[in-house]
Amino acid sequence: MDLLLTYDVDTTTPEGARRLRRVAKLCEGYGLRVQKSVFEIVADEKNTLQLLARIDAIIDTNLDSIRLYRLPHNGLADVQTRGTARPQPHRDDLVI
Template sequence: MMDLLLTYDVDTTDPGGARRLRRVAKLCEGYGLRVQKSVFEIVADEADFLRLLARIDEIIDTERDSVRIYRLPHHGLAAVQTCGTARLESHRDDLIV
């Protein structure tokens, strides 16, 4: 399993962008925890990671949108420090959808 930090910036200056934004967000919700509006913390195996990349590539406009995925050190999500209203979440417990 790998710890990932996924961020995205979808150009929403047209109706197609708004649709892409919703689709990317919904996709990411199926893989990890939303910790900010366009930021997800994800724990995935290699197969899930590759499926996620393929699905993102199908959704976004590669000329206008940006997705960044950072591979963190093993169990890197357990070492997150927060300030303000941010809360620590458990990434390896069962998720209830």
């Protein structure tokens, strides 16, 4: 499934700054960063549930906000961009 994940982590304390780094690093393991706090992710249901459980273990639910949007099938292939934004190759072969 195609997902759009956004987050807003309160960074007014050192603990908040640590949570922000941890959430960002976690999301980098699941998808492509398209803006500072926005990730496009292609995942199955199992990986989506795993990601959400790991986020729940990091964030402070009284201060931080996570939003996960489930997009239509192949929704990431139909993204319109402006400015410096470029479509991302979510399903292309990876070269390692």
